[in-house]
Amino acid sequence: MLDIKPIVEAPGAEDYLCLFVGSEVVVSLRRSPEDIWMRHEAESIFGTQAVGEPMGYWCGRPCYALEVDQQQINAMEHTKGHLLTLFGRVSAAAFATYGRALQMLSWRRDHQFCGRCGSATEAADAGKALACGACGLTAYPRLHPCVIVAVGRGDELLLAEAAGGRTGFHSTLAGFIEPGETAEEAVIREVREEVGLTVSNVRYFQSQPWPFPSQLMLGFFADYVAGEITVEPSEIARAGWYRKGHEPRVPPPASIAGQLINHFYASH
Numbered sequence: 001m002l003d004i005k006p007i008v009e010a011p012g013a014e015d016y017l018c019l020f021v022g023s024e025v026v027v028s029l030r031r032s033p034e035d036i037w038m039r040h041e042a043e044s045i046f047g048t049q050a051v052g053e054p055m056g057y058w059c060g061r062p063c064y065a066l067e068v069d070q071q072q073i074n075a076m077e078h079t080k081g082h083l084l085t086l087f088g089r090v091s092a093a094a095f096a097t098y099g100r101a102l103q104m105l106s107w108r109r110d111h112q113f114c115g116r117c118g119s120a121t122e123a124a125d126a127g128k129a130l131a132c133g134a135c136g137l138t139a140y141p142r143l144h145p146c147v148i149v150a151v152g153r154g155d156e157l158l159l160a161e162a163a164g165g166r167t168g169f170h171s172t173l174a175g176f177i178e179p180g181e182t183a184e185e186a187v188i189r190e191v192r193e194e195v196g197l198t199v200s201n202v203r204y205f206q207s208q209p210w211p212f213p214s215q216l217m218l219g220f221f222a223d224y225v226a227g228e229i230t231v232e233p234s235e236i237a238r239a240g241w242y243r244k245g246h247e248p249r250v251p252p253p254a255s256i257a258g259q260l261i262n263h264f265y266a267s268h
């Protein structure tokens with residue numbers, strides 16, 4: 001897995017590099033994307049000389065994120081695509097590493113200029129921050145904490161299909177945490193807003209980074225207390241209570257939604 005800490009050695013030929021063109025990840029067609037590129041490959045294949053954004057250590061060696069030139073992509077040898085295409089195809093650790101790379105590159109691209117005074121920023125704090133020399137503002141990569149919650153009513157689980165039906169899944173409810181709100185309060189508010197139900201006994205499960213663009217999904221369980229399902233149509237197409245074995249199509253087990261669902265049914 002990725003060990004996030006400052007890189008102490010000089011860039012070397014065997015550093016690992018997560019390569020992107022814009023927001024699309026670049027992988028080799030000749031091997032698994034689990035095998036992250038090395039610097040000597042990036043230099044010889046893609047002609048890049050830039051060091052890249054330091055990310056930490058992958059499998060004990062320095063790891064960087066780097067953008068390469070689209071012109072260097074050879075369709076017979078490499079492919080580029082949305083990072084989600086790797087979800088479930090690579091280990092959770094490798095996916096998190098690619099996700100960190102995508103977020104670091106997006107953050108650098110989107111914070112080239114100070115949001116307060118408009119001057120150019122430069123790397124600070126060993127590459128962990130971007131600082132403005134003119135006004136002193138320091139910007140760290142931004143994360144967006146979200147809650148995702150499995151609501152239980154006895155042995156029934158609340159599952160909902162998002163408005164727009166883009167995924168074809170019924171899933172657990174999720175939403176962004178508002179400024180000034182605890183994660184537990186966000187769970188209670190989101191369930192009330194999206195399906196009109198009152199829940200209590202909010203308990204933390206586990207978390208998952210979700211780099212689209214920069215969410216941290218905080219998983220919870222909660223218990224139904226009162227109310228009839230009344231969906232908010234701008235967010236939810238349909239929702240219902242499902243017993244084990246009768247659930248509709250749900251997200252894959254690699255996702256925190258899938259893990260919440262599996263964990264609920266395994267314990268009821």
Ligand SMILES: [Zn+2]
Nearest residue numbers: 114117132135
């Ligand atoms: Zn500034």
